[in-house]
Amino acid sequence: MASPLGEKIRARRTELKMSLDALAVQTGSSKSYLWELENRDNPKPSAEKLSRIAEALKVTLEFLWNAEDESPDEAVKDEAFFRQYQKLPSAEKKRLQRMLDAWDDDE
Amino acid sequence: MASPLGEKIRARRTELKMSLDALAVQTGSSKSYLWELENRDNPKPSAEKLSRIAEALKVTLEFLWNAEDESPDEAVKDEAFFRQYQKLPSAEKKRLQRMLDAWDDDE
DNA sequence: CAGTTGCGTTCGGTGTGCCGAACATTGATA
DNA sequence: TATCAATGTTCGGCACACCGAACGCAACTG
Numbered sequence: 001m002a003s004p005l006g007e008k009i010r011a012r013r014t015e016l017k018m019s020l021d022a023l024a025v026q027t028g029s030s031k032s033y034l035w036e037l038e039n040r041d042n043p044k045p046s047a048e049k050l051s052r053i054a055e056a057l058k059v060t061l062e063f064l065w066n067a068e069d070e071s072p073d074e075a076v077k078d079e080a081f082f083r084q085y086q087k088l089p090s091a092e093k094k095r096l097q098r099m100l101d102a103w104d105d106d107e
Numbered sequence: 108m109a110s111p112l113g114e115k116i117r118a119r120r121t122e123l124k125m126s127l128d129a130l131a132v133q134t135g136s137s138k139s140y141l142w143e144l145e146n147r148d149n150p151k152p153s154a155e156k157l158s159r160i161a162e163a164l165k166v167t168l169e170f171l172w173n174a175e176d177e178s179p180d181e182a183v184k185d186e187a188f189f190r191q192y193q194k195l196p197s198a199e200k201k202r203l204q205r206m207l208d209a210w211d212d213d214e
Numbered sequence: 215c216a217g218t219t220g221c222g223t224t225c226g227g228t229g230t231g232c233c234g235a236a237c238a239t240t241g242a243t244a
Numbered sequence: 245t246a247t248c249a250a251t252g253t254t255c256g257g258c259a260c261a262c263c264g265a266a267c268g269c270a271a272c273t274g
Contacts, residue, residue: 033262047157061168082189100191140232
């Protein structure tokens with residue numbers, strides 16, 4: 001019954017030792033709705049709600065919404081890579097971009 | 108009237124030379140709704156819709172949603188790169204990671 | 215025991231996200 | 245000019261995201 005999104009929210013919330021009430025206050029949601037997100041079948045929160053939840057849980061939107069096939073560990077590494085990448089001068093970025101494109105062409 | 112989110116969606120959509128119709132098909136939305144997202148005052152799309160839009164536009168959820176007023180052009184490219192990167196198998200990721208590390212060592 | 219506090223759960227109602235279908239507008243073609 | 249195709253715009257209405265308020269239940273404390 002519970003969705004992957006719901007599992008992630010609950011896992012992270014309990015990890016941070018928050019109650020539904022506490023999270024509700026921080027995110028401007030109602031605890032009843034948060035309960036629905038965690039337990040109901042196919043939750044479809046708004047970007048706004050989910051964004052505030054992600055913020056309160058100190059994870060990214062991407063992690064909550066679509067990291068289904070990715071382990072949390074790998075997601076964290078990917079984000080670290082990205083932060084590192086962003087600091088490069090654009091000439092270097094282009095080099096990496098070309099490598100990526102080349103790989104996509106091979107499948 | 109148009110929100111930052113709306114501006115970003117339109118900017119990226121026209122950049123990719125897509126019509127509202129085309130984007131609608133790709134994202135499972137209606138073009139009328141996409142028009143509302145681009146032009147109406149305070150759009151509050153669901154995470155689901157926004158996620159599919161981000162994917163079609165090749166940017167991340169974070170980029171579309173966060174009202175970062177930093178230089179958008181390079182940010183868009185970075186996000187596109189990251190989205191592409193995430194789909195790689197981890198062996199490939201490691202290769203790129205090593206290149207990045209090598210760069211950092213040189214300064 | 216009765217009361218309190220803290221947590222999760224249920225549920226009816228309401229605002230609005232999102233849609234389909236019509237209408238407006240531009241541009242191209244002859 | 246008239247006409248057709250493509251894109252953008254408007255609008256009425258339905259479905260459901262989200263809420264408040266009640267409820268259940270366990271662990272306390274006097």
